[in-house]
Amino acid sequence: MTATDRGHRDEWVGRSVPRKEDLPLVTGHGRYVADIQLPGTAEVAFLRSPMAHARITGIDVSAALAGEGVVTVVTGADIRATVLPFTRFVDQEFTPPGLERAAHPVILPCPMPVLASERVRYVGEPVVAVVAADRALAEDAVALVDVTYEALPVVVDPVLAVQSGSPLVHDDITDNVQATFEVRAGDVDAAFAAAPHVERFNYETQRQAASPMETRGVLAVHTDVTDETTVWTSSQTPYMVRTRISEQLGIAEESIRVVVPDMGGGFGPKVQVYPEEVLLAHLARTLGRPVRWIEDRSEHMIATAHSRDQRHTVEVAFDDSGLITAIRDDFLMDAGAYNPFSITCAYNSAVHFRSVYQVPHFQVRGRCVLTNKTPNGPYRGCGRPEATFAMDRAVYQIARLLGLDPVEVMARNLIPADAMPYPRGMPYRDGQEVVYDCGDFPAALAQLRALSGYDEHARARQAQPTSTAVTRRGIGFASYIEGTGIGPYEGAVVMLDSLGRVVVRSGSAPHGQSHDTTMSQVAADVFGLNPDQIIFSAGDTSLVPNGIGTFASRSAVVAGSAVLLAGRRLEQRVRAIASELLEISAEDLVVDAGYVHVRGDATSRVSLADVYRAALPGPQARIPGGTEPGTRELQYFVPPTVTFGAGFLAATVSVDLETGGVVVERIDIIHDCGRMINPVVVEGQLQGGILQGIGGALYESVVYDENGQPLTTTFMDYLLPTSAEVPEIRQIHLATTSDRNPLGVKGVGEAGAIAPPAAIANAVADALRPLEVELNRLPLSPPTVIEAITRAQR
Amino acid sequence: MKAPRFEYRAATSVAHATELLAEYDGDAKVLAGGQSLVPLLNFRLSNPAALVDINGLGELGGHRLGADELHVGAVCRHREIERDPQIAARCPAIADAVAQIGHVAIRNRGTVVGSIAHADPAAEWPGLAMLLDAQFTARAVQGERTIAAGAFFDGFLSTVLDPTEVITAVTFPLPPVASGSAWIEFARRHGDFALVGVGAVIECADESITSARIVVTGVSDTPVRVAAAERVLHGAQPGEALFAEAGRVVATQVDPISDIHGDATYRRRLAQVLTRRALAVAADRAA
Amino acid sequence: MRISMEVNGRGVEVDVEDRTSLADCLRDRLGLTGVHLGCEHGVCGACTVLLDGSSVRSCLLFAVQAAGHRVTTVEGLADGAGQGGLHPVQTAFMACHGLQCGFCTPGLVLTTCELLAEDPAPTAEEVRARLSGNLCRCTGYVKIFEAVDRAAELMRARSGTAAAPAGAAEDTR
């Protein structure tokens, strides 16, 4: 173990060290929000709208108020004066000038009440909150609330919603289009005019529920003495929760502490700030006792944001060799009854649409359409799986039309390695020009092709083009690109505690991503410690003044870099203080194993605890001139823009022609996530994402009937893949160091989830050859596969 | 999702159970494995005044495999049947089916009789009961009666059982040793309720089929026995073509419902395909 | 109703309402919050506990039904015999990165314990089928399979070493 003099070594970063998080979790001592018990806590249950669209004509809570154990019953009218509705949702809603110029987004206001009092717009919208001694009693009382509704016409299908005469979800949004944008790169019209072939395809990615195993939950308590409201919540974005509570209750952020305890998964829907979080803070303040609400699964399926749900109409201009010269994409995203994320997901679809392909001319219009459904938000991949499904199915379909091998056509359209960095002629969501930073896509595809056994498979098929077998095997490819590590920033505090231990505090709260382990690896390298010796905490707004959260594959990149920078600063400061103590130049000192020692002489040293004490304020302080006392560094990392991860995925499937059953036998993935802090953690992220992608490809679908009634409100109907549906998964890691952050990493959180639906659909199409099946709607449930086969046979 | 209030009454004997059921006059429910009933309570889709727990009744436990029948007590769990290798050897259709019920933790707790009483048209045990012509013994304070499977199921989650009756046992007559049997089903995921399931029993003599039974689940509000398809098989020579023909007949005989997991056309198709496959396996297993 | 049962090797008495699920009783009354609730309708398996040694959904069992029975939760597994006092299945889940958020982990660990008690060397197919009643949304299960294999090895090794002294004694006789 040799320490170097640059205050940073590569001892721990890059190694699959065991996770620090695990011990409490495997012994049942994790602390999720539902596990926190505060004496005197009252429990909340909600009456939620059973109607997709209705006017509320009366609410009678008298019977509920008289219910056993009931503390109070709260309606929208009760809080009208004290709790403001949601008018802003997420901080990224701000449109940067670069994006404004290129995409001209139009975003209409669409405020969302905390409790609906006049009108309900989706089944599941909260109407009345009942607070009682325990949850069962609260549910008993909910059944006693009498709400009368006057049904309004319902709009469920986003295609119908944009047609004139459709019922309106919000009266002042007269075509139900809440947000829209249009961007172009190159000269699309000319390219289409010159193209030998033009084809049009429709693609549809279904509505999904991210379904973290832990539902949402909030526990709020107000302490009069300090006038502080503490809110524990299962959220990916504690700071946004703090801001919304502050704005909507009219109290200073300084009086609100939001804490995210252990979290049982998030995957996107917990990025949003929800009515329950604001309301519980209000209830804690007004009732003067702790209140908690633990969402149950049937609530979760209607009250927590859904995702995906896009319909693309894609026109492709291409030549005889399959080279795509231009694409026009016009798509709708079914936003549900409110659109908390504005154009976030839809713009992601637009910006990632062309994936790893050149497609020099491109035009896309996205429209976020209101319907009477649960609001739509991000879910792992956030707009990218939808776009990839359209793009890579289109590549396969034009290959088919031309009689060419689809993987050849993919290869022909790739951005060559020597073209990097590659500008795309349109801005990212942060307003910065999209420039793919690095990667050798053709080499990666070739490597995956070899791994997957595609050539042998293609040869075998050529030898025997038709088969009578009932079960057919196919291999399908798809690609992905992913801007990772989006800003605006993330903060970290790195400090010494009084025992001389290194303490790291991150603004980005984890929910299974191993922040403790990976950030400790980063800090351990800076201080010559073992990751186990780093004291890590996160997810508490009292630890770091400002922060954003964990989503969009950003934590390793943005929060990790903040830890690195803050750590380096503290390391320098520690040496500077030690230099006062040891009376030797800081340049000649090394921080290692809890001490600062003279280079080449490990016995001339001071401990980090000595350094801590020496830096305390007062006349005895031994701090470098011109600096403040203390050993605490706060640093925010503001990335210049995103860094692009990319990869390819091949799915090997078998299809039962008689039942339409699809079995995914193997997934091969090659991916570039930059430098890997902890390879096993990266593998885990990919495998989890891949299985979610398989779920989206084959099993999962949130279904509504024509009256806007949700039909998939249980885990019996919303089908998550189980262990029995897991294919063999093989991975090739490429690690092209990113130069857009000091760690050289790219995000990987979402990578696995993006390409599987496209690859699996392509594999099913491949398996069914020579039939020409249309598999342009997800999920590929057995009945849809049979339907596609039947249609192709006609 | 907390259950509504009810009174919990643990029965101390079968007679006590019937008295309790009579006491609540139809507003009490028998609690067996709870694997169907408790989800309904948690969703507040069911709101009985009382639950009569029969799990403590040792006299209702266990199963007995005789020479030509399988006798199963009311608190015998799926898992107990699954783990008896002699049942699998004697009547493979039962083993095929029971292994596909949910997951081990469900099978550790859920009961054969509870599944039959619950009468889910997609469930395995009601289908097996129809396939094997099971007989149920039902007790009430007034006395005991025996109900044949064919007369038991009368609609979606509905049976002819009176709410004051408790089933104490079920007897499955077993097909002859030389017969072959199979249960084949298609579910979206491992452990899910099947979209469609098909049970088949075939007996052969001198290269031809002397007796055949076919039951299909998931295509109606109860499991259905398809006599028209059985007739196709009688006296004919077993073979793929014949089984395919039986499958086609099944498809003409069933009138499935549509739901989010599969529409009527698709279920009909599955019934056809699975019938053929089940018959082939059953024929293969026939001595 | 006042009930007594054995929880993690200790006799306990609690007052519960008839309608209180075993899961809520364990969590809220006995503080055993390693019992997680992911669905409360029997599908996810996060609430799995062992009842007299068999895996059951504690969300589908009323606490009153557990009276007189033996309940094991994940908190009661660490038997002090394995590495760091953990049960080998817990050790294996940690060693193989068999968990991310950890919400599903208690249920999966207990299901694995039951499996390995019945079959010390399960096939890959058996493992896949057996775990299918415990949903995990984070890991994609691949590393959980590895953890089950590792746990089986650890447990075989452990029973091997436990048996050794007796054999050794015979040799010296």
Ligand SMILES: Cc1cc2nc3c(=O)[nH]c(=O)nc-3n(C[C@H](O)[C@H](O)[C@H](O)COP(=O)(O)OP(=O)(O)OC[C@H]3O[C@@H](n4cnc5c(N)ncnc54)[C@H](O)[C@@H]3O)c2cc1C
């Ligand atoms: C996740 C999950 C997956 C499942 N998958 C399947 C599956 O694939 N296939 C399948 O068949 N089942 C499945 N089940 C249901 C399971 O098999 C149940 O065990 C079974 O349906 C009911 O048996 P039980 O003993 O649990 O009955 P309970 O839930 O206790 O009772 C069910 C009903 O029957 C009545 N009842 C029970 N016993 C008697 C009796 N002796 N006399 C009169 N009435 C009685 C009850 O009053 C109640 O109305 C699944 C359950 C779950 C939770």
Ligand code: FES
């Ligand atoms: S909480 Fe019991 S199975 Fe999901």
Ligand code: FES
């Ligand atoms: S580790 Fe998160 S659900 Fe399994």
